[in-house]
Amino acid sequence: xxxxxxxxxxxxxxxxxxxxxxxxxxxxxxxxxxxxxxxxxxxxxxxxxxxxxxxxxxxxxxxxxxxxxxxxxxxxxxxxxxxxxxxxxxxxxxxxxxxxxxxxxxxxxxxxxxxxxxxxxxxxxxxxxxxxxxxxxxxxxxxxxxxxxxxxxxxxxxxxxxxxxxxxxxxxxxxxxxxxxxxxxxxxxxxxxxxxxxxxxxxxxxxxxxxxxxxxxxxxxxxxxxxxxxxxxxxxxxxxxxxxxxxxxxxxxxxxxxxxxxxxxxxxxxxxxxxxxxxxxxxxxxxxxxxxxxxxxxxxxxxxxxxxxxxxxxxxxxxxxxxxxxxxxxxxxxxxxxxxxxxxxxxxxxxxxxx
Ligand SMILES: Cc1ncc(COP(=O)(O)O)c(C=O)c1O
Numbered sequence: 001x002x003x004x005x006x007x008x009x010x011x012x013x014x015x016x017x018x019x020x021x022x023x024x025x026x027x028x029x030x031x032x033x034x035x036x037x038x039x040x041x042x043x044x045x046x047x048x049x050x051x052x053x054x055x056x057x058x059x060x061x062x063x064x065x066x067x068x069x070x071x072x073x074x075x076x077x078x079x080x081x082x083x084x085x086x087x088x089x090x091x092x093x094x095x096x097x098x099x100x101x102x103x104x105x106x107x108x109x110x111x112x113x114x115x116x117x118x119x120x121x122x123x124x125x126x127x128x129x130x131x132x133x134x135x136x137x138x139x140x141x142x143x144x145x146x147x148x149x150x151x152x153x154x155x156x157x158x159x160x161x162x163x164x165x166x167x168x169x170x171x172x173x174x175x176x177x178x179x180x181x182x183x184x185x186x187x188x189x190x191x192x193x194x195x196x197x198x199x200x201x202x203x204x205x206x207x208x209x210x211x212x213x214x215x216x217x218x219x220x221x222x223x224x225x226x227x228x229x230x231x232x233x234x235x236x237x238x239x240x241x242x243x244x245x246x247x248x249x250x251x252x253x254x255x256x257x258x259x260x261x262x263x264x265x266x267x268x269x270x271x272x273x274x275x276x277x278x279x280x281x282x283x284x285x286x287x288x289x290x291x292x293x294x295x296x297x298x299x300x301x302x303x304x305x306x307x308x309x310x311x312x313x314x315x316x317x318x319x320x321x322x323x324x325x326x327x328x329x330x331x332x333x334x335x336x337x338x339x340x341x342x343x344x345x346x347x348x349x350x351x352x353x354x355x
Contacts, residue, residue, distance in 0.1 A: 002312065002313055002314040003314070004313070004314040004340065005314045005316075006314055006315045006316070006333065006337045006340060006341055007316045007332075007333075008315065008316060008317050008318075008327035008328060008329065008333065008341065009316050009317065009318045009327075009328070010207075010318065010328045011179075011207045011208050011210070011289060011328045011329070011330040012206055012207055013316075013330070014206075014210040014212075014330050014331065014332050015212075015332065016211075016212045016247055017210075017250070017254070019250050019254060020211070020212070020246075020247040020250045020251065021247075023246040023247060023249065023250045024243050024244075024246050024247050026246075027039045027242040027243050027245070027246035028242055029240035029241075029242035029243060030240065030242070031239050031240065032058075032237070032238060032239060032240070032241045032242070033232070033237040033238070033239055037239075037240060037241055037242045037245070038242065039241075039242030039243075039245045039246050039249070040058050040241050040242055040245045042245070042249065043056075043058060043216070043245035043248055043249055044056040044057060044058060044216065046249070046252065047203065047216045047218060047252075048218055050191060050192065050252075051191055051192055051195055051201060051203065051218040052191075052192030052193075052195065052196060053192075053195070053200075053201070053218035053219055053220070054219070054220045054221045054224070055218065055219065055220065055221045055223070055224035055225075056216050056217065056218045056224065057216065057217050057218075057224050057227050057228055057231065058214055058215075058216055058241055058244070058245060058248075059202075059214065059215050059216070059217055059227075059231055059236050060213070060214060060215075060236050060238065061214070061215055062088075062176070062178045062202055062204045062207075062215045063092075063093045063094075063096065064215070064231070064234060064236050065202030065203075065204075065215040065216070065217045066088070066089050066093060066097075066141075066174070066176050066202050067093065067096045067097060067100065067101065067234070068217060068227045068230045068231055068234070068236075069174045069200045069201075069202055069217055069219075069223075069227070070089070070097045070101060070103055070139060070141070070174065071097070071100075071101045071103070071230055072200070072219075072223055072226045072227050072230060073138055073139040073172040073174060073199065073200070074097075074101065074103045074138050074139055075226070076136070076138070077102055078102075078104075078135050078136060079103050079104070079135060079136055079137075079138040079139070080103070080104040080105070080106050080126065080134075080135035080136060080137045080138065080139075081097065081103055081104070081105050081106065081137075081138070081139040081140070081141055082106045082108060082116075082121055082124050082125070082137060082139070082140045082141070083105055083106070083107060083108070083140070083141040083142075084107070084108060084109070084110035084114070084116050084141075084142070084143065084146070085107040085108065085109055085110055086110040086146075086148040086149070087110065087141065087142075087143045087146070087148070087176065088143055088147055088148070088176055088178065089141055089143075089176060090105060090107055091148070100234075104135045106124050106137070108120050108121065108124055110146065110148070110149065111149075112149060112152075112282075112284075112285070113146075113149060113152045114143065114144070114145070114146025114148075114149040114152040114153075114154060115146075115154060115158055116142075116162075118158075118161055118162060118165060121140060121162060121165055122165050122169075124137070125137045125165075125169050125171070137169070137171060138171060138172060139171060139172045139173070139174060140162060140165070140166050140171055140172070140173050140174070141173075141174045141175070141176060142154060142159065142162060142173070142174075142175050142176070142198075143175070143176040143177075143178070144159070144175055144176070144177055144179075144180055144183045144194060145178075145179045145180075145182050145183045145186075145287070145288050145290075147178070147179070147290065149285065150282070150285035150286060150287070150290050150291065150292050151179065151182065151286075151287060151288035151289055151290030151328075152285060152287050152288070153182075153183040153186050153187050153287050153288065154183065154194070155187065156187070156189055156193045156194055156196075159175070159194060159195075159196075159197050159198070160196070160197045162197065163196075163197025163198065164197070166197075172199040172200070173197060173198045173199055174198060174199065174200045174201065174202075175194075175195050175198040175200075175201040175202075176201075176202055177191075177194070177195060177201045177202060177203045177204075178202065178203070178204040178207050178215070179204065179207050179208045179288065179289075180194055180195065180201065180203050181203075181208055181209055181256050181259060182208045182259055182262075182263070182288040182289055183288065185256070185259040185260050185263065185288075186263055186287050186288050191203075195218070199219055199220070199223065200217060200218065200219035200223055201217070201218050201219070202215055202216070202217045202218075203215060203216050203217075203218070205248040205251060208255075208259055208262070208288075208289060208330065209248075209251040209252065209255045209256055209259075210251050210255045210330060210331050210332070211244075211247045211248040211250075211251035211255075212244070212247055213244045213247075214241075214244050214245070214248060216248075255331050258331040259288075259289070259331075261331075262288075262289050262329050262330060262331060262333070263287075263288055263289060263329075265329050265333060265334075265335060265338050266286060266288065266289050266290070266291060266329045267286060268335070268338050269291060269327070269329070269338045269341060269342065270283065270286040270291045271283070272338070272342040273291070273293055273342065273345060276342075276345055276346055276349055277349070278295065278296060278301065278349045279293055279294070279295065279296065279345065279349065280293070280294040280295075280296040281293055281294070289328055289329045289330065290326065290327075290328050290329075291326070291327050291328075291329075292320060292324055292325070292326055293324065293325040293326070293327065294323060294324050295323045295324070295325070296323075301348070301349060303319060303322070303323055303324075303325065304319075305348070306325070306345070306348045306349070307319060307325070309344070309347070309348040309351070310341075310344055310345070310348060313344045315340075315341055315344055327341075
């Protein structure tokens with residue numbers, strides 16, 4: 001019988017802490033659709049200030065936050081957005097920007113570090129003189145950290161350069177900052193600098209910083225008032241959300257400071273896994289809390305067998321590609337969990353290779 005649980009499937013799996021539960025139990029609430037929930041207003045004011053933007057809006061999920069942002073920036077029918085081919089909006093959000101928003105996507109190659117070449121972005125912007133045939137480019141989207149690249153960080157310098165290109169061509173820039181706090185901690189810069197060049201950003205409360213539910217989008221007051229209308233249209237207007245926002249306020253206060261330690265533990269795990277024959281990790285890709293583990297040819301085991309072996313010992317990981325696993329660390333993973341995980345991986349590979 002396994003008594004230990006090490007859940008490395010994602011940083012979305014965290015359980016609310018005692019202090020979050022206490023804050024939720026005593027949260028002051030009111031009807032947020034009517035605009036009166038004091039705890040939601042407090043969270044939104046705080047997030048706008050932290051992100052250096054005029055206003056903020058709580059939304060139920062990162063997916064809805066990104067969808068709303070794209071729809072606000074592309075409100076004219078026939079708009080096109082430039083984004084990376086491996087970004088979350090392009091791959092994991094059900095194509096909502098096209099199916100719901102009628103927005104055409106121009107997918108450009110994401111480099112291994114999560115960037116898109118700036119020349120490529122600039123050359124993909126449609127010539128307005130071709131409007132008889134072309135959709136009109138109105139938006140560029142970036143993702144920081146870039147999850148599918150292993151949680152790599154986009155620098156302030158890179159983001160500002162993309163912002164300059166956007167401005168030069170009269171476009172908007174949106175940043176999917178689901179894990180922007182991880183990027184801020186890893187790069188040693190404040191989050192407001194990372195989104196300064198952007199017209200909007202979405203930030204997940206329920207990923208690295210460990211709140212149970214929700215995201216926040218930030219931008220100008222005008223952007224947020226349009227976003228509020230769209231949130232209602234999409235069914236994301238909710239009533240006494242102060243209960244959720246209270247937990248998010250605790251996450252901001254108590255968990256942002258834990259990210260550095262999460263990143264150190266991620267590095268410890270990645271370095272240890274890389275020493276196991278049969279496993280391969282690109283050490284350059286480990287910048288924050290995500291590790292992609294390739295099962296390399298020299299081993300005789302299969303990814304399914306490894307997952308089963310780990311699961312029987314309480315360790316949960318995500319099967320990413322046919323020969324790739326993904327693990328994500330968060331504040332509820334201890335150094336001892338990392339050591340336990342390493343020894344179980346070692347045994348999983350050893351046993352199969354000995355057979
Ligand atoms: C980079 C990124 N953006 C957006 C999202 C969407 O967030 P949600 O699951 O809250 O819809 C995720 C979720 O994993 C993500 O990793």
